[in-house]
Amino acid sequence: MRKMNILKCLVGIAVLLAAPLLVSAQQVETHIGKVTGHADTGRQLYFRYCWGCHGFHGNGTGENWIPTGGFPDTPNLNIQPRNFVAATFKCRSTPTGTLPTDQDLYNSLVRGLTMSNMPSWITLTDQNRADLVAFIKTFSDRWNTDKAGTPINVPPEPAPTVQSIQHGKELFTKLECWKCHGPEGRGDGPSASTLTDSNDEPIRPYNFAAGSRFKCGTTNHDLYKIFMTGLDGTPMPSFADVIKPDEAWDLVHYLRTLQVYHKSPELALWMGTKEGAEIVKAQKVRGTPTGSGVNQ
């Protein structure tokens, strides 16, 4: 009986706390293709599927998230669920420092974020996901004051060649990608162990050798966008101002050759050269793509 009262009390508090959200939730709509998402419907879905990790207030501190040093003592690899109040997003088609498009958020729901606790929400309908995106946007006032950025232009991908891979390799050195990702792309560069995200939580650079998928997608097009938009909220900067589009594709082609477990046309081409075959053969694959088990 007493338990019931506490429960009632908690529900009451929850309703009171949610009231301000309800008001703003009414107005937000998203447009994903032909589907129009509504925040008030998304709200119900959020409090069914998302709040356990992203939290009641959308700030990424749901009960499933264990902070660094919390119990059980996790090895700093527990990536915090996205904080929707800060409205800073890793996976975007838009320039660094801008809000993502509705489609970008929707794509993250479809795809999930590999090697994190964020699953792919393909079990939901298109309408569900569009509604959820609309609701997520009610957590931050930024969506009222700022417009989403204009997606960067991704030119058509030229066919990979040995020359483009070699040029990409030079760029990897010149632009000092290796400072974090390591000279062989194993996530063990000299700065790797010092990296923190924008909340001062430790974060590790991507270990290309062990991975095939990226946090923000699986295709060459996704890879292009990752370094040309940057992963906001993380140490990964945007290179849009310093890499020309054709050079960016060269870098994409080279990065693919670092993924020795991932069969790609780039890897096959590279293996066909003496230099490439030696490098691929010497590649040591340790740990996970997100850096667990990597000696830094």
Place this chain on the structure above:
Amino acid sequence: MRGKYLLSAVVVVISASMMAPARPSGGTVSGKITYEGTPAKQKPIDMSKEPSCAKQYTTPPTTETVVTGPNNALENVVVYISAGAPDEAAPSKAAVFTQKGCRYLPHVLAFQVNQELNVLNEDQTSHNIHPLAKINREWNKSQPPGAPPIVDKYDKPEMIAVKCNIHPWMHGTFAVLKNSHYSISGGDGSFTLPNLPPGKYTITAFHESYGDQSQEVTISGSETKTVSFTFKAKPY
């Protein structure tokens, strides 16, 4: 003949524009920023992972989270008017933030809302400039050696911590302020806010490690008022 007219017109315009901003000399707030207690000992920075920067120093530079001077002076404190002064349009001159020797020059850069910010890289290594804005938009850009300046501006006032993820010892601050009445305490802890019209002001002092403090001050006429701030130093 025509050219001569044009020239004199230009001279008139220039001299007019030079005369225009002559402000009525108002009151002044000046003072000294000090600390009490034991500030954290600043450590030499190990730049061995970045030889191109390390070789620029005969003795390694120290960290700058707390920079002090003689007589308990506290440097790098942003003193500004947080209330009482009207918001001002941004000056046309850009604020410049330079990366040199894997450090930020200046360590604390104050500028106004919507004022142009130029970030330069004078090093032979790549930096990534990552201002951790919370109120303004957070961005993060790579700047290899020889890359053009990064040009940006902020449209809301905020104290923004700036870091370079590649070189974890690099920390700085952008102080984005609403008006031109600001000063950053020097090596002797002193600051001056001149040209204040009569009025009641809230003066705020911000330090990157010790937070902020405010005091009220009323200025009438062309008097000079002394306002001092003392921060409690934490030994960590």
